[in-house]
Amino acid sequence: MPNPSPVLVLNGPNLNLLGLREPAVYGTETLADIEALCHATAAEHGLRADFRQSNHEGVLIDAVQEARTGHLGILINPAGYSHTSVALRDALAAVELPVVEVHLSNIHRREAFRHHSYVSAVAATVICGAGAHGYALGLAHLARLVGAAR
Ligand code: DQA
Numbered sequence: 774m775p776n777p778s779p780v781l782v783l784n785g786p787n788l789n790l791l792g793l794r795e796p797a798v799y800g801t802e803t804l805a806d807i808e809a810l811c812h813a814t815a816a817e818h819g820l821r822a823d824f825r826q827s828n829h830e831g832v833l834i835d836a837v838q839e840a841r842t843g844h845l846g847i848l849i850n851p852a853g854y855s856h857t858s859v860a861l862r863d864a865l866a867a868v869e870l871p872v873v874e875v876h877l878s879n880i881h882r883r884e885a886f887r888h889h890s891y892v893s894a895v896a897a898t899v900i901c902g903a904g905a906h907g908y909a910l911g912l913a914h915l916a917r918l919v920g921a922a923r
Contacts (some may be wrong), residue, residue, distance in 0.1 A: 785852030
């Protein structure tokens with residue numbers, strides 16, 4: 774079988790601490806658990822997950838720009854940058870790939886400053902409040918958006 778097409782799964786700041794970080798809000802699954810879920814879900818849908826995390830805004834923007842050539846779409850949990858980063862939003866708009874935004878927690882049930890995400894306006898789809906399962910839902914949907922769903 775030929776090499777499956779890649780989608781970028783991009784994780785923003787502090788998500789490397791999942792499992793330890795506020796488990797009542799974000800759950801007990803680690804980022805490694807979520808990475809394994811993403812690899813399995815992507816494979817089920819004939820895709821390959823290029824899974825990355827960074828605490829640095831510029832590194833996330835570089836990853837988005839690099840996805841323009843060679844990746845079919847982007848699943849992103851922008852984490853804290855959801856609520857602050859016009860630059861990340863602009864990068865996502867520039868690459869013109871299908872974008873699915875995911876949040877572990879339901880950001881609308883939380884503090885008011887989390888209710889607005891700059892990324893949502895450039896995302897095809899937003900999933901929040903489903904915990905780690907949101908990544909599986911998001912990848913299944915991204916597979917539909919890129920025409921790879923089985
Ligand atoms: C988050 C929600 C954000 O408000 C927060 O800053 C995060 C994680 C989530 O997955 O629920 O870091 O994106």
